[in-house]
Amino acid sequence: MTTTNASRVATVLPAWLTPARVERLAGLVAAGAGAQRVTTTSPYTGAQLADLPLSTPDDVEEAFVRARVAQAAWAVVPVADRSRIMLRFHDLVLQRQEQALDLMQAESGKTRRDAFLEVSDTAITARYYARSARRLLSPKRRKGAIPVLTHTTVLRHPKGVVTVISPWNYPLSMAAGDAIPALMAGNAVVQKPDTQTALTALWAMDLMREAGLPTDVWQMVVGRGSSIGGALMAGADYMMFTGSTASGRQIARDAGERLVGASLELGGKNAMVVLADADVEKAAAGAVAACFPSAGQLCVSIERLYLADEIHDAFVAAFVERTQAMRLGAAYDFSADMGSLTTLAQLETVTSHVDDAVSKGATVLAGGSARPDLGPLFYEPTILAGVTPAMTLFDHETFGPVVSIYRYRSVDEAVAMANATPYGLNASVWGRDGAAARKVARRLHAGTVNVNEAFAAAWGSIDAPMGGMGDSGLGRRHGADGLLKYTEAQTVAHQRLHGFAPPRGVEHEQWARILTRALETWRALGLR
Structure with a gap:
């Protein structure tokens, strides 16, 4: 049984987060008068958090109408002026970060440490695209068909109105982070955040408007995909989606039917390979950081650990000890190492995956149980050994604080096992010999691979593209790709003096x- 320590437990919301403030944010949803309402609850306590209006398909259609009018004006705003707005947003996010941290914790149940990573990520993204957009969007000369006689230029035009569908697990990073480059490229955005974490997304949009963004250039709708998903697709000139692979496949089919582009970050079953020469203590600490951020509810977190024979036993001992020492808690401060799961559905998935594995012979080395004494959705950070293909979590994404460990004898075997998945989002390699570790990294089937780090090195390298291979999705965010995907390339070729x-x-x-x-x-x- 785990000896996981408990941190302080939150019983009330932060003082500033009053019903009036919640209602003000809810009032920013694009929904008609008399709209039906939906109630969200706080994962920490199960108490009611927000009462949100639900958008109808007609509300979504009207949002697109307003967005198209606003986008026409926004597209002719000089990039330098857009950048100034984005830099003001950057400053406001940092200045008001206590509000953002409280909202993210209240809505998602994550720790303040994990929430702060979203604040910093959002600021970095805003600054990067504010500083890079002019260079990326400026006309580019290209070699012409006939030297000297053909003057060829590539221009970048905004797509128009971009639909962004963002998830509940990283409600600030995924909401603002995907809207920022779309806006900087001259598009308008109609966004559907997950209902559970809509307040955080609305807070970001409100802050962007305070920074100077015209009101209708970025709008939010709330509702189930089954209700308003068709309208969101029907109005989109481009679709940005983060979520499940099953939903991503349907969106790809619908986008293909309409001949509009789509970028999809989907599921993962991410692997970490610990090489024989790895520093065991550093790798074990890295594994804790890799497997349990946001209670494992992170697309790039690690769910599979592959350990070299030579260090297997020492690593497992160190990893188990560090995992059992983690402090679980629901405090609105930096005291907890891991927080709560966000939804009952996730708790049920985690519980069923672990119970299924144990019933089929897996061994629990740490954790393995829910913690209702801390809150309705808490589950212990869990390490399993002896996991086999007969168990659901062997190759299905758990999306919770659960990791399975495996032993390997050769690097070739480790690479083969790590790649034995249809997913390919993120991976991690640990070893003292950096050159050797990078060689292993190049062999892994994943859009990002971190050496001696879990995921933050690649994710935080904002100038480089991030995204998945295989069932983990299409397209990339970050870097030039993250902005240019929201544009249409136009080639203008001027033939002078003589033609062909x-x-x-x-x-x-x-x-x-x-x-x-x-x-x-x-x-x-x-x-x-």
């Missing part, structure tokens, strides 16, 4: 010989 037809008095056959000699000469000169 033979000059007057020159026969086509003679002209073909002249062009052939020109092509041979350009090849000899090394021209592209």
